[in-house]
Amino acid sequence: MFRQGDVLIVPVTEEAVPPHVAVAPKERRDARGRLVLALGEVTGHAHAVVGPGDLVREPGPFGPLLLHLPQGGRVVHEEHAAIALPKGWYRVIRQREYVPGSVRIVAD
């Protein structure tokens, strides 16, 4: 698994990916053609993947985001060093923190 700031990218075996994901709608790329894994609310900085692949919003144990990189790719961010990702499937986990009575996502 790989961590870039508040985003964790965890490999998933291809067999474990639910079959309907193959035909599920794909997340749209941003204006720069990137797959945005997480967007900072304050800074506008983004954790984003450059390269061919798909991002699928998926409820349940593999969601909220499943990332498919058939040829591998790179995850980039304005303030963090880029990380090369081998080809394969990943679940993307956004860091959260504890709030008494609820849980909130970390806004990087």
Place this chain on the structure above:
Amino acid sequence: MTTTDIPGAAVEGTSFDDVRGWRACAAAAVPADRAAAEDGVRRAYRQAGLPDPERVVWAASPRAAVTLVRELADKGASVREAVRSTPWAGERQRLHTRLGAAGWAAHWAATGGLLWDTTQALVDRIRAGVLEELAGGDTGKEAAEVRLVLLDAVLGQHDAPWLAAFPTDRGPLEGLAEVSRHAGWWWPFARVAVVCERPVALHRDEAGRLDHGDGPALAYPDGFALHAWRGMPVPAGFLAELPTLTSDRIRSEENAELRRVMLEYYGYDRYLADSGARHVHRDETGTLWRIDLPDDEPVVMVEVLNSTPEPDGTRRTYWLRVPPATRTARAGVAWTFGLAAEVYAPERET
């Protein structure tokens, strides 16, 4: 050291002193010298083989200038290509031919390259600030129009990195350089030139990032301003609150980035002392702290370091609250990603 050791440093009058001068030019926060700038504008037109503009109109900030450019009906076509791009490309080609690819690269590294990153970051932030104020963000039709005007600017003082790489005392860049030394961004049109004031305040940290805790990090005379803490854009009202922070207020801030800024301003040591925190556990993932509260569940927090250093070499520290039953730093960090401690094992972190 002979000049042949540093191929870039001795080309046609560009020297360390010139780079230092251009560095100061890029960061200048004093009123424009309007007469000198207007003289430079007219010279740049003439050098491009164009008649003088009929009028030079001044704007108090890039925001005001963009509005003005969009409203001016009789300005004529943009002559930026002839006034700026063509003479630059010519000079670059001339030096490139003379120095060769490696020589040009070395020359750029010793001149404009030294100023490029910090100046470009500033330019990007100004563009984003103008887009935000005039179009409410960077998407949509309005934003597209504003962006086009912004991209059409000649950057005046912020063209310093490029100009540092070329001789400017005589020759085709003389007029452009003159404007750059005396004014901010400008827009050359066939009949009108719109020229901007320079900022009245500019505060940056050691790494060149916009940074100011007591007011705008960049401000123009008409009030157009950018607020930032160590490069991170922050809302203006947020800074006003920093001097009166309390540990309770910091704990209640919901945005982790803003809370980090509050903690940096307030001081981690002070915060931990004020809040009666004790250090519970430390491992390679971070440090676990616990603050016991009367009549409430304890606050348990993991202190996490960013793995990528900041430009100034420091590492950002984040404090994330985790469930009160957390016993180790690793378990706390793993929990923030919804994982068990024994499963959490990043092979690369940045």
